[in-house]
Every structure is written in C-alpha cells, then in structure tokens.
Amino acid sequence: EAGVAQSPRYKIIEKRQSVxxxxxxxxxxxxxxxxxxxxxxxxxxxxxxxxNGVVDDSQLPKDRFSAExxxxxxxxxxxxxxxxxxSAVYLCASSxxxxxxxxxxxxxxxxxxxx
Amino acid sequence: GQNIDQPTEMTATEGAIVQINxxxxxxxxxxxxxxxxxxxxxxTFLSYNVLDGLEEKGxxxxxxxxxxxxxxxxxxxxxxKDSASYLCAVMAHQAGTALxxxxxxxxxxxx
Numbered sequence: 001e002a003g004v005a006q007s008p009r010y011k012i013i014e015k016r017q018s019v020x021x022x023x024x025x026x027x028x029x030x031x032x033x034x035x036x037x038x039x040x041x042x043x044x045x046x047x048x049x050x051x052n053g054v055v056d057d058s059q060l061p062k063d064r065f066s067a068e069x070x071x072x073x074x075x076x077x078x079x080x081x082x083x084x085x086x087s088a089v090y091l092c093a094s095s096x097x098x099x100x101x102x103x104x105x106x107x108x109x110x111x112x113x114x115x
Numbered sequence: 116g117q118n119i120d121q122p123t124e125m126t127a128t129e130g131a132i133v134q135i136n137x138x139x140x141x142x143x144x145x146x147x148x149x150x151x152x153x154x155x156x157x158x159t160f161l162s163y164n165v166l167d168g169l170e171e172k173g174x175x176x177x178x179x180x181x182x183x184x185x186x187x188x189x190x191x192x193x194x195x196k197d198s199a200s201y202l203c204a205v206m207a208h209q210a211g212t213a214l215x216x217x218x219x220x221x222x223x224x225x226x
Contacts, residue, residue: 005158020209042119042202042216043158055211066131095212096170101165104155104214 002026004107006092012113018080021110025094031055033104034067034077035091045093049075068109081110087114117141118218121203126223127193133168133202135188135220141206147189149177149188152219158202190222198224 005024013019025032030051042074046065048055052072060067064083069075079086089111093104118140127133139147146165161225163168164179164186176189188201200221204214 031212040218042204042218043214044216045213048211048213056213099164102212103148103160103163105160106150108157111155 002113004092004094004105006090006110008110009108010111010113011081014115015084016081018078019082019112020076020078021092021112023075023077023107025092025107028096029033029094029105030072030097031095031102032069032075033093033095034040034075035093035106037089037091037109039088046090048060053097077107082112082114084114087112116214117205117207119120119203119205119215121201121217121220123218124221124223126225129193129224130196131191131193132191133193133222135190135203135222136173137186137188137203137217138216139184139186139203139205141215143203144181145206145208145212147177147179147186147197147203148206149175149186150204152200152202155201161201195224195226196221204218 010036032049034046037043047057047067049069067077089109091109093106095102119139127183149161152158162177169178174191179186200219203217
C-alpha cells in the first residue's frame with residue numbers, strides 16, 4: 001500500500017513569511033496527526049484529526065498555526081507568520097482508527113528552515 | 116506531568132546485543148510504542164506493548180512493566196543498518212490516541 005505522502009520535502013523561508021504543508025494519509029485511515037520534530041528531540045503532537053473533526057489541538061500555537069482536513073482525507077498545516085523557533089521537521093502520520101493498538105504510520109516529513 | 120526518559124546515545128558492535136531502556140511518567144497509560152528513525156527519514160513502527168511482559172518480533176523484542184513505568188527494546192545480532200534513532204512513545208488517555216515521545220536514543224553500530 002502507498003504510504004503517507006507529504007510535500008514539499010524541504011522549505012526555506014524568512015521569518016514573518018507564511019508557509020503551508022500538505023499531507024495525504026494512507027487510504028482508509030480515519031485518524032491523521034501533525035507532529036513537530038525539532039532537531040535532537042522526539043516528535044511533539046500539534047493536532048489530531050478524526051475524519052474531518054479535531055480531536056486534540058491543545059498544543060497547537062493557534063496565534064500562528066492552523067490546520068484543516070476539510071473532506072476527511074488530506075490535510076494542510078499552515079504557519080503565518082513564521083518565527084525562527086519554527087525551524088523543524090513537520091511530520092504527518094495516520095492510523096486506521098482511534099483504537100489504542102493501531103500503529104501510526106509516518107510520512108517522510110517537511111524540513112522547514114527559517115532564516 | 117508527562118515525562119519519558121531514554122539514554123541519548125549508545126554504541127555497540129556488529130553481532131552484539133543492545134538494550135535500550137525507557138522510563139515514563141504519564142497521566143494515564145494506553146500502550147507503549149517503539150519506533151526506529153534513520154536520519155532524515157520517517158519514524159517506522161517497531162513494536163507495541165500494552166500488557167506486562169515481553170513481545171518478540173524477529174531480532175527485536177520489547178518489554179513492558181507498567182507498575183515500574185519501564186520498558187526496554189532489545190536488539191539482537193546487530194547489523195550496521197540498525198544504526199538509527201530509537202524513539203520510545205507512550206499513548207496516554209488524556210492524549211487521545213496521539214503519542215508522547217521521548218527524545219530518542221541514537222544507536223551507532225560499528226564493525
């Protein structure tokens with residue numbers, strides 16, 4: 001089966017600019033996650049969707065980050081305006097449902113560099 | 116609060132056995148996952164434990180003790196390709212099904 005697709009693979013922008021990332025989960029996967037992974041750290045959840053509804057966005061900096069999954073399939077994550085501290089890899093993951101034993105499958109991520 | 120600890124780095128030689136430990140303190144517990152992440156690549160799923168005991172899958176095994184808040188990942192017959200970061204992650208009730216990750220253990224395997 002095809003894996004989680006993310007684009008772009010790399011992005012370089014200046015601080016205060018805007019950027020958007022796209023994710024297409026594995027077909028049939030109802031749950032979609034966006035994680036932020038800063039160099040040398042483990043991934044940290046930004047937002048979790050179940051179909052097109054938000055399950056958890058408690059750690060999403062809502063003054064600058066937004067995400068949507070309008071049709072319950074692919075998703076976009078936006079940062080506006082970007083700060084230097086947003087330099088990280090943004091990982092999208094998906095899983096079949098909301099059962100605890102369903103492993104999450106990750107995309108290769110988007111590596112964001114803020115100048 | 117939530118806290119997951121694992122060693123930052125480990126080194127081992129080809130053919131050896133290595134054990135990567137993980138201790139956790141979370142509000143609620145719904146399972147523990149181990150992921151492997153090669154540099155610049157996506158984390159890939161290795162194992163899942165929700166009950167106490169050992170889960171074996173080929174060269175990799177994972178152990179869980181819920182009462183001690185402790186897990187380990189055991190890698191046998193190490194190969195050069197096992198050089199990677201190993202991430203311990205806990206699913207806590209309050210986090211839905213999202214994972215809380217440790218910082219990862221970078222394993223270097225030498226010949």
